[in-house]
Amino acid sequence: MVSSSLQLPDQGLLQLLFYIPFILFLFWGQRFQTWMILNAVSRDLNKLKVFREKSRREAVDYVNVTLKPTADPTERIDQFLEYFTILPVDLDPQGVVRKIEHVVTVRDDRVRAEIKNLAPAASTLQTSAAENILEVATALNIIYKIIRHFYLMGKRTNSLYVLIQLQMVMPILLQEADALVSAIDAFKQYQPIGDGIGAMVVGKLMLGKEKRTVAKETVISDSEYKGRSLILMKAEGPGGYVGQPGTAVQKLFEEMNNPVNSIIMIDAALKLEGEKSGEVAEGVGAAIGGIGVDRFKIEEVATSKGIPLYAIVVKQSILDAISVMRKEIAEAADKVLNMVYRVIEEKTKEGDKVLVVGVGNTLGIAQ
Numbered sequence: 001m002v003s004s005s006l007q008l009p010d011q012g013l014l015q016l017l018f019y020i021p022f023i024l025f026l027f028w029g030q031r032f033q034t035w036m037i038l039n040a041v042s043r044d045l046n047k048l049k050v051f052r053e054k055s056r057r058e059a060v061d062y063v064n065v066t067l068k069p070t071a072d073p074t075e076r077i078d079q080f081l082e083y084f085t086i087l088p089v090d091l092d093p094q095g096v097v098r099k100i101e102h103v104v105t106v107r108d109d110r111v112r113a114e115i116k117n118l119a120p121a122a123s124t125l126q127t128s129a130a131e132n133i134l135e136v137a138t139a140l141n142i143i144y145k146i147i148r149h150f151y152l153m154g155k156r157t158n159s160l161y162v163l164i165q166l167q168m169v170m171p172i173l174l175q176e177a178d179a180l181v182s183a184i185d186a187f188k189q190y191q192p193i194g195d196g197i198g199a200m201v202v203g204k205l206m207l208g209k210e211k212r213t214v215a216k217e218t219v220i221s222d223s224e225y226k227g228r229s230l231i232l233m234k235a236e237g238p239g240g241y242v243g244q245p246g247t248a249v250q251k252l253f254e255e256m257n258n259p260v261n262s263i264i265m266i267d268a269a270l271k272l273e274g275e276k277s278g279e280v281a282e283g284v285g286a287a288i289g290g291i292g293v294d295r296f297k298i299e300e301v302a303t304s305k306g307i308p309l310y311a312i313v314v315k316q317s318i319l320d321a322i323s324v325m326r327k328e329i330a331e332a333a334d335k336v337l338n339m340v341y342r343v344i345e346e347k348t349k350e351g352d353k354v355l356v357v358g359v360g361n362t363l364g365i366a367q
Contacts, residue, residue: 009176015238030037037163041151045144051177052144055137056081058184062133062221066126066188067119076118080134081141083111085111101293111135124192128239132187136180143177176318183322192364193318194277194329197288198266199335202358202361204232205367216249218243219367225341227350236364245357246294249301252355259305261352263298264343266336268329269313270322278328279315280335280342287311298357310347312339342347 055076063073085107088099115122115130122130147166154162186193190199209221213236223230231252235243253259265287271277285310286298302309314332340356348354 018038023307031128031158034160034163035157037160037167038151038155041163041170042153045151045172047174048140048144048147048177051181052137052140054181055133055184057080059130059133059137063118063130063186066131067115067122069118070120070248071129073118076114076160077134077137080111080114081138083138088200092292095209097293100291104291104293108271125239128241128363129187129190132240132361136184136187140177140180143173146171179317179319179322181320182319186322186324187363189324190238190240190364191326192325192330194316194325195268195322196315196325196360196362196365197268197316197329197333197336198358199234199362200325200330200360201266201333201340202232202360203237203365203367204333204337205232205356206234207229209366210269215244215248217241217243218248220248220252221367225354228344229353230344230349231353231355232358233355234358234367235360235362236366237345237365240361240363242290242359242361244294245288245359246297248356249298249357253301253305260307260355262308262310262348263302263355263357264310264312264340265298265357265359266312266340267314269315270321271315271317275315276328277316277320277326278332280332280339281313281315282309282339283313285311287313288357289342308347310343312336312343 016318019352025071042186059077060074063069063077085103088096088103090096103358111131115127150162150166154166205223207220209223211221214220216273217236218238221232233245233248235241267287286295288295313331314336316329320326344354
């Protein structure tokens with residue numbers, strides 16, 4: 001027999017308890033969601049801050065230890081991290097490429113002048129490494145400040161949609177930031193990075209051959225393969241430069257009486273998720289990244305002369321592209337060479353002239 005003092009809960013109370021979570025979510029659900037997203041973004045923002053501080057510290061240490069400046073470089077480096085570039089107006093697209101090239105050239109010259117002022121006795125290799133490290137530190141500083149701006153704005157305005165967008169892009173930004181930090185070790189040790197695979201392939205073809213400078217930090221050599229005349233081009237190594245292949249191609253065509261019959265370009269390419277690093281693919285077009293100036297110049301020359309553009313790329317992730325070259329990528333060089341030879345045999349005939357351009361950062365890659 002059940003004691004009369006024990007009573008079952010009222011049915012209405014049970015229904016109220018059942019609906020309380022829905023009522024709370026209806027009125028305060030968005031605030032709770034905003035609070036959760038703020039915490040998640042705040043943690044990721046702290047990671048970006050750690051990356052930024054590490055890159056700054058690495059830049060200061062490299063300049064102090066390796067370049068041995070005449071004065072404390074900390075203040076100058078902090079000023080450099082705030083350095084920015086304003087691209088020209090593109091409302092009228094005519095001539096905008098030339099303007100972009102001018103602005104970018106001024107920026108690059110300014111960066112190198114700053115490094116030379118810090119350490120006049122530094123070698124070309126050391127200067128190029130310092131330039132790359134400072135570019136990494138600057139990029140991380142910009143990424144952190146932009147994300148912090150939107151985080152604080154979303155927090156101040158309590159805007160859920162601003163914070164949701166931040167939360168969606170943070171994993172990709174953290175991956176890129178981690179890749180940039182990993183690249184610093186490669187720059188400090190003057191080791192080839194994944195992006196230099198194109199330059200490495202052409203550098204192999206240049207071994208033992210006479211080189212001459214055709215544009216700023218860009219060299220060419222002459223070679224021969226099965227009755228075809230080859231013109232080999234890459235950025236001058238082993239400094240961490242990409243050269244000016246677009247300007248070099250233009251000058252080459254201006255100097256030559258007979259233009260080349262084909263252009264083959266070799267470069268690294270970002271792989272899709274699920275693809276393996278080191279895979280080699282063949283296509284057509286100008287295989288070159290960057291801001292677009294060099295690509296525009298090469299395409300202009302090829303179009304005006306009616307010259308086919310063939311592209312060979314080695315697929316890799318963004319982390320692979322700017323960190324020490326992995327074994328899988330280095331081993332792809334032989335595959336690329338075989339593909340280059342096959343394209344030459346299939347797409348050209350004896351007596352033709354073929355321009356082979358190795359695109360990429362030449363850090364640690366000679367010729």
